[in-house]
Amino acid sequence: MKRLMNRIRLLAVRAPALVVFKFAVATIAAQFALPAAASDTTPPPLSEGGHFVEKDGAALYGAICQGCHMPQGQGAKGAGMYPALAANPRLASAAYPAYTVLHGRNGMPGFAERLSDEQVAEAVNYVRSHFGNHYTDPLTAADVAKLR
Numbered sequence: 001m002k003r004l005m006n007r008i009r010l011l012a013v014r015a016p017a018l019v020v021f022k023f024a025v026a027t028i029a030a031q032f033a034l035p036a037a038a039s040d041t042t043p044p045p046l047s048e049g050g051h052f053v054e055k056d057g058a059a060l061y062g063a064i065c066q067g068c069h070m071p072q073g074q075g076a077k078g079a080g081m082y083p084a085l086a087a088n089p090r091l092a093s094a095a096y097p098a099y100t101v102l103h104g105r106n107g108m109p110g111f112a113e114r115l116s117d118e119q120v121a122e123a124v125n126y127v128r129s130h131f132g133n134h135y136t137d138p139l140t141a142a143d144v145a146k147l148r
């Protein structure tokens, strides 16, 4: 009888600890669930090889660039500084944005491994001819290849 009482007491002590443990597991699980939920709304545009699948400039811009440079290329300031691509005179020379997309620039990652020469040319031609930029001399895939 005494042993049984001891056992019950022991269980009583353990029970709250178990609740706390369960809560901790749920909290940790919830934290892991969050990024997964976020990526549900923005499906990863990468193919199996880690390559972007989009082919035309508008789609590439939407899949990659607009996350940082915003949908109208207006850029953003907040936790970081994302320069506007809209009406940006630095796009006058196609080599500048092409090099930036390939190799990155300070806070911007490079995409050389994830984009083909054609895709880089498409994305660059898109930003150079949209958002108030009117540079019509096209960047070719061969131009991009030279900048790799």
Ligand code: HEC
Binding pocket: 060, 061, 064, 065, 066, 067, 068, 069, 080, 081, 082, 083, 084, 085, 088, 090, 096, 097, 100, 101, 105, 106, 107, 108, 109, 111, 123, 124, 127
């Ligand atoms: C993860 C965020 C991010 C993504 C994605 C991104 N950029 Fe950027 N980009 C930046 C940041 C930050 C800078 C500023 C770098 C610096 O400090 O000079 C920048 C700079 C640039 C510049 C130079 C602007 C200037 O005025 O000097 C160009 C051009 C550019 N990005 C084009 C693109 C294009 C095109 C894409 C899509 C293929 C793209 N970026 C994707 C963050 C990003």
